Amino acid sequence: MTFATLGLIEPLLRSLETLGYQTPTPVQAQAIPAVLAGRDLMAAAQTGTGKTAGFALPLLQLLAMEGPKVTANSVRALILVPTRELAEQVHEAVRQYAENLPLRTYAVYGGVSINPQMMKLRSGVDLLVATPGRLLDLFRQNALKFNQLQTLVLDEADRMLDLGFSEELANIYRALPKKRQTLLFSATFSDDIRLLAGQMLNDPLSIEVSPRNVAANTVKQWIVTVDKKRKPELFVHLMRKGKWKQVLVFAKTRNGVDALVEKLQGLGINADGIHGDKPQATRQRALDRFKLSEVQILVATDVAARGLDIEDLPLVVNFDLPIVAEDYIHRIGRTGRAGSTGEAISLVCADEVNLLSAIEMLTRQTLKRQNEPDFEPEHRVPDTDASGQVIKKPKKPKKPKTSGGGGKRNLGKWVDSGEAAPPEPSIKPVRKVPVFNTGPRKRKP
Numbered sequence: 001m002t003f004a005t006l007g008l009i010e011p012l013l014r015s016l017e018t019l020g021y022q023t024p025t026p027v028q029a030q031a032i033p034a035v036l037a038g039r040d041l042m043a044a045a046q047t048g049t050g051k052t053a054g055f056a057l058p059l060l061q062l063l064a065m066e067g068p069k070v071t072a073n074s075v076r077a078l079i080l081v082p083t084r085e086l087a088e089q090v091h092e093a094v095r096q097y098a099e100n101l102p103l104r105t106y107a108v109y110g111g112v113s114i115n116p117q118m119m120k121l122r123s124g125v126d127l128l129v130a131t132p133g134r135l136l137d138l139f140r141q142n143a144l145k146f147n148q149l150q151t152l153v154l155d156e157a158d159r160m161l162d163l164g165f166s167e168e169l170a171n172i173y174r175a176l177p178k179k180r181q182t183l184l185f186s187a188t189f190s191d192d193i194r195l196l197a198g199q200m201l202n203d204p205l206s207i208e209v210s211p212r213n214v215a216a217n218t219v220k221q222w223i224v225t226v227d228k229k230r231k232p233e234l235f236v237h238l239m240r241k242g243k244w245k246q247v248l249v250f251a252k253t254r255n256g257v258d259a260l261v262e263k264l265q266g267l268g269i270n271a272d273g274i275h276g277d278k279p280q281a282t283r284q285r286a287l288d289r290f291k292l293s294e295v296q297i298l299v300a301t302d303v304a305a306r307g308l309d310i311e312d313l314p315l316v317v318n319f320d321l322p323i324v325a326e327d328y329i330h331r332i333g334r335t336g337r338a339g340s341t342g343e344a345i346s347l348v349c350a351d352e353v354n355l356l357s358a359i360e361m362l363t364r365q366t367l368k369r370q371n372e373p374d375f376e377p378e379h380r381v382p383d384t385d386a387s388g389q390v391i392k393k394p395k396k397p398k399k400p401k402t403s404g405g406g407g408k409r410n411l412g413k414w415v416d417s418g419e420a421a422p423p424e425p426s427i428k429p430v431r432k433v434p435v436f437n438t439g440p441r442k443r444k445p
């Protein structure tokens, strides 16, 4: 199969040739003809499978071939994305695909001045990439009209809901013409997303190129268990041992990002960090330098790193496990993209056992454990498996108190698997992991 047989026009085929795309990926093979035929779409695709081209190519073709010329302050196609970085990235892809077409494209997002965006929108834009909050601001200030809108794309729709954008989406939705084409893309499909799809889509074609909620199989994944306080030390040790060249590291909080970057820089390691507190220009600069291999270690929170496409990224390290299990799939999807292989290593401490279990249940796999000599945790991480169970091992029976016994205290520690089972009580029942709250979260972690 070729892009030509999918019905794409010559100017787009020329752009694809320049970019070196030879064969459509599975999501492209299904989405392109459906979008060209005007269908609504609900598409689940693994990260890095080429979904951006899957919607952008046919969308550009429809804009070039059909409909009236764009008028002042109007927009004919809208792509909504959850973060500024993703807006830049999707727009960059769109710009490359549209190279040989007479179309105006643009991206708007928050964190930067609104005035230049208002100026740019004055003469109308064929295709606009936007984050929901800034789009609404522009609409409310009359910088934007939706009367010409023919297509709406929701990219990473699950993430938009996770970030608490559901109200903004509802407000945008109310402002759009009822008659339009809607394409919904999401790496993972929660029940909330299915509900949203039910409200927004009209007789959608459902595309699922991979089983639900399965992480990219081109990524080799394993975990190292370690005590929380020794994570930075283990990271540096693994980095030196593995001679890591370029690593994207995920930490849970902004403070966590800053602390790790500071520690690495203190050791003379070329590291930088991105998170929601940093100005957009600083984040973009760190990212650009990382892409150019001028920065070796980029430490990020989930929001800042969402959707980043970094060519040939060999390794992702979860310094902390994500709070929302689905973020794990997104994180490791930054490696092993476009057919190459990658590696994802998670440093897991005892506190994180429930997060680990939720990830294993979601991805339906038990992550391989690889212990690092000298870093075996004092607080053992209980065994977990893909059934979502934390396998609690019985506590060591307390030794009867003897006078003057100043031996080591060992309360609350798990019995190692090699140790003999204690006489009483026998094996404790297995405990179900509580369901995680995946409801709306704060916008910036």
Ligand code: AMP
Binding pocket: 020, 021, 022, 023, 024, 025, 028, 047, 048, 049, 050, 051, 052, 053, 309, 337, 338
């Ligand atoms: P995406 O999943 O849209 O973020 O795309 C992941 C990466 O795959 C991007 O770097 C794209 O440029 C690249 N890509 C997308 N489609 C193709 C294709 N058909 N052939 C080669 N590379 C592609």
